[in-house]
Amino acid sequence: MSYCREKIIVKAMNGNDDILSPYLSRVDNADGRFITAKLSPFSKLIQSTILKEAFDKPSAYERNRHILDTSTMLYKLLPKKLTHMFFCFDDDINIKAKACADYCRRIAIDPKAIEFIRLHDNLPINGDVLISEGVPVNGNVPVNEFPTVDPEPNRTITETSSGSGLANPEFNRAITETSSGSDLANPEFDRVITETISGIDLANSEFDRVITEISSGIDLANSEFDRVTTETISGIDLANPEFNRAITEISSGSDLANPEFARVITEISSGIDLANSEFDRVTTETISVIGLANPEFNRVIPETSSGSDLANPALNLTIPETSPEINRVDSVRSIGEMPTDKQKVAYEYLSRYVATFNILPVKPSKTGKLSGCIKRYADNRWWLRKFRKLITQANEKAAIHLNFVNSKRQVYASNITTKNRIAQRLRNDELMSSSFIINELGQRYSLKDVSDLNVSNPKIRKDELICRARGFENLAKEEGHEALFITITCPSKYHRAFSKSGAPNPKWQGLMPDEANGYLNHQWQKTRAEFNRQNISPYGFRVVEPQHDGTPHWHMLFFIEGEKLEDMQSIIRQYALEVDGDEKGALDNRCDFKKIDPAKGSTTGYILKYIVKNIDGEGLGEDKFGNDSLLVAQRIDAWASCWCIRQFQQIGGASVSVWRELRRIRTKLFKTDKENQISVLEQARFAADNSDWQGYTTVMGGISTKLKDRPIKLHYELNIDEETGECYQSYYDGELISKVKGLWFAGKTIVTRLYQWRIEKA
Numbered sequence: 001m002s003y004c005r006e007k008i009i010v011k012a013m014n015g016n017d018d019i020l021s022p023y024l025s026r027v028d029n030a031d032g033r034f035i036t037a038k039l040s041p042f043s044k045l046i047q048s049t050i051l052k053e054a055f056d057k058p059s060a061y062e063r064n065r066h067i068l069d070t071s072t073m074l075y076k077l078l079p080k081k082l083t084h085m086f087f088c089f090d091d092d093i094n095i096k097a098k099a100c101a102d103y104c105r106r107i108a109i110d111p112k113a114i115e116f117i118r119l120h121d122n123l124p125i126n127g128d129v130l131i132s133e134g135v136p137v138n139g140n141v142p143v144n145e146f147p148t149v150d151p152e153p154n155r156t157i158t159e160t161s162s163g164s165g166l167a168n169p170e171f172n173r174a175i176t177e178t179s180s181g182s183d184l185a186n187p188e189f190d191r192v193i194t195e196t197i198s199g200i201d202l203a204n205s206e207f208d209r210v211i212t213e214i215s216s217g218i219d220l221a222n223s224e225f226d227r228v229t230t231e232t233i234s235g236i237d238l239a240n241p242e243f244n245r246a247i248t249e250i251s252s253g254s255d256l257a258n259p260e261f262a263r264v265i266t267e268i269s270s271g272i273d274l275a276n277s278e279f280d281r282v283t284t285e286t287i288s289v290i291g292l293a294n295p296e297f298n299r300v301i302p303e304t305s306s307g308s309d310l311a312n313p314a315l316n317l318t319i320p321e322t323s324p325e326i327n328r329v330d331s332v333r334s335i336g337e338m339p340t341d342k343q344k345v346a347y348e349y350l351s352r353y354v355a356t357f358n359i360l361p362v363k364p365s366k367t368g369k370l371s372g373c374i375k376r377y378a379d380n381r382w383w384l385r386k387f388r389k390l391i392t393q394a395n396e397k398a399a400i401h402l403n404f405v406n407s408k409r410q411v412y413a414s415n416i417t418t419k420n421r422i423a424q425r426l427r428n429d430e431l432m433s434s435s436f437i438i439n440e441l442g443q444r445y446s447l448k449d450v451s452d453l454n455v456s457n458p459k460i461r462k463d464e465l466i467c468r469a470r471g472f473e474n475l476a477k478e479e480g481h482e483a484l485f486i487t488i489t490c491p492s493k494y495h496r497a498f499s500k501s502g503a504p505n506p507k508w509q510g511l512m513p514d515e516a517n518g519y520l521n522h523q524w525q526k527t528r529a530e531f532n533r534q535n536i537s538p539y540g541f542r543v544v545e546p547q548h549d550g551t552p553h554w555h556m557l558f559f560i561e562g563e564k565l566e567d568m569q570s571i572i573r574q575y576a577l578e579v580d581g582d583e584k585g586a587l588d589n590r591c592d593f594k595k596i597d598p599a600k601g602s603t604t605g606y607i608l609k610y611i612v613k614n615i616d617g618e619g620l621g622e623d624k625f626g627n628d629s630l631l632v633a634q635r636i637d638a639w640a641s642c643w644c645i646r647q648f649q650q651i652g653g654a655s656v657s658v659w660r661e662l663r664r665i666r667t668k669l670f671k672t673d674k675e676n677q678i679s680v681l682e683q684a685r686f687a688a689d690n691s692d693w694q695g696y697t698t699v700m701g702g703i704s705t706k707l708k709d710r711p712i713k714l715h716y717e718l719n720i721d722e723e724t725g726e727c728y729q730s731y732y733d734g735e736l737i738s739k740v741k742g743l744w745f746a747g748k749t750i751v752t753r754l755y756q757w758r759i760e761k762a
Helices: 001-017 020-024 029-041 044-054 060-075 080-085 090-110 113-118 330-336 340-355 368-377 380-401 414-434 447-451 458-479 513-533 562-576 604-613 629-643 656-662 672-678 678-689 695-699
Strands: 225-232 247-251 435-439 444-446 484-488 539-546 552-560 589-593 650-651 712-718 740-747 748-751 755-761
Touching: 020 029, 020 044, 029 044, 029 060, 060 380, 080 090, 080 380, 080 748, 090 113, 090 340, 090 368, 090 414, 113 340, 113 380, 330 368, 330 458, 340 368, 380 414, 380 629, 414 435, 414 447, 414 629, 444 447, 444 513, 444 629, 447 712, 458 484, 458 539, 458 552, 458 604, 458 695, 484 562, 513 552, 513 562, 513 629, 539 604, 539 629, 552 562, 552 604, 589 740, 604 629, 656 678, 656 712, 656 740, 678 695, 678 740, 712 748
Parallel strands: none
Antiparallel strands: 225 247, 435 444, 435 755, 484 552, 484 589, 539 552, 539 650, 712 740, 740 748
16 A cells, blocks of 8 residues: 555544544644554543543653553553454454464364474473473573574575665566575475565665665574564555565564564465455465475464464464364364373473463363363363453553543443443353253253352342351350451552542552452461461451452451450551551551440441442442442442452351351251250251351351361262263363262261252253
8 A cells, every 4th residue: 555545544534533633633644643553443532541641741752652651551461462352342252262272272183283393393381391401481482493504505695775786687686595404406495585576666765675685694494593574565555466476574683482473474465455454464384494395284274363373482383284174072082082292292382372372371280181281272261261351351450550440430440341240240141041950850940040049149148248247246245255347458559549539649550459459468368377376366257349449458357355356456457567567648547447346336237338338239329439339339340350359258267168058958857856956967057047157156166166177067979970870070181070969977978969950051
């Protein structure tokens, strides 16, 4: 596309853009093209935010610097292969996950591909599994060192910039010949030829360099000159059949480890307009050093999505096409039957591929087999989970960096994260409504009906938490213990914005909510260790909720013996102020204690508001920023889901899982009243069935009893198909699956799950 045509199209596009056009009218053409190139991929909200801040700068340099820095920062939140998926829909994530899983599956099940990788790929993964020593991974990874060829025999014809004698017929074709390092005996590969395009005015300054000089003595097999990329020349109309060959450029000192350069030479068939994104890559040819002489390896797996580089991200190797006839079931079976050495080769190659998406590769372990790792890579569900988390958190990080998330704009979580979470919950409800479980007696229920009967239902979850908190309160009254309500917040460097004004906090260091919660967890681990050393055993609940800008803080309701209250308070304060404890306002705001007087009200009432606010918000009215509590609950749910934060945790006390299993038993366990009165099991069942958490905790040994010493425990059994007698195995690793079948008490098993259920679609 010519420069003039490009300029006209950009002007027409920007003229229809109600966000960019008012700002572009205030700058010259060069700045307009710069702003358009940097901001056009983003949503209108992001564009307007960046432009408003940029045009408030005092100079054009600072304005452009702000646009460049902000756009660069946003693109760093996702790997290059996924930058086009910023603020995308879930369907797009699904398509990408399936494409990656299909690629991994085809590599893993094709013996030719694995043999090809084995011959050409000898890099380590994660620094612990090595095929060849001394080669680093995932970051400036050098190419395999091929045997050095004497540079003297190599001969090249080099071409200089325009004006250096191109009129001379001696230079009317740019030919790069190598005498060693290529298969010169083969007439098909006897020259690496780069042809110029007829009709190009090389004297024109825009075309002053068409073909990069190749230093004499270069061996293309040498790792120092291992990158070949494709250069398009501005002003050339590649749609014209006259210009049907692209120009290749060989640049010295590049690094094939960079996935950006994993395609070697791109050849465009005649008549294709390279400006069209649909034809951004048509076919890929490999160079002679990786085995073009072998006809079995002269094609690569076609690539569907732009920028997803399906070649080896570390070695620039290309993989032979695999057979499309192999289905998924056969592929999973063939992965498990693959020899160990081939599994190792496939695992290491695919782990490097996974790492190019900034996803941590799966590591084999005692329970996780090598074949299980490969099966995960070949499963689109695994990719979907990883991509959803990666992209969702990148979107939220972008919103926090741009200061969207604060009390004056989008409180607790960004709008896009909240909308995506609501859409996800609606999809889940629809799926559960259309799926049914059926047992051997023919009883059939929808998954939605079953979900509404357990703690997946927000109302039941809320009622159970309140019941347990009330039980602890009653137990504390009976034991004569004191109650303390504690609030702990993070240092200033974790907070993005001020709560009153919503203005950016200058002390913020770019730390995200998951990092802030990690800090609180780390300090709590130190606190618990000190509690153990001083024999302090508080019990109660912890609630994690976001502040207005998404930074988490903790509310804790603890019960403790009166004589240990001051010591507990001192320890909590010590570790809450351990980091930046001398900053302004730390003593007043970072750690707050409220001793609860039972005469003034219920202890559970102090934590009730936070439980309701973080579940459904029903009956609370508005929060302190004037937002409706029902909408606030949706935003908090989206926040917790995005950052994978556990909102509620019980501290001390008996197991809630045993409590739930006991509630499944609706009849007395023994026939006579005497047996029922004596039996600890029946007493625990009766307390659980009557929602008496205090009585249940007492029967289970009280507050301070360790889990291993409690009288009733969960009972696990192998999951067996009663029709065939087969043991169910895990999908990925083939491990035997154990599941809860009931309770264990006094050497006996009490079965609470009597039926086997299977899922079927409507």
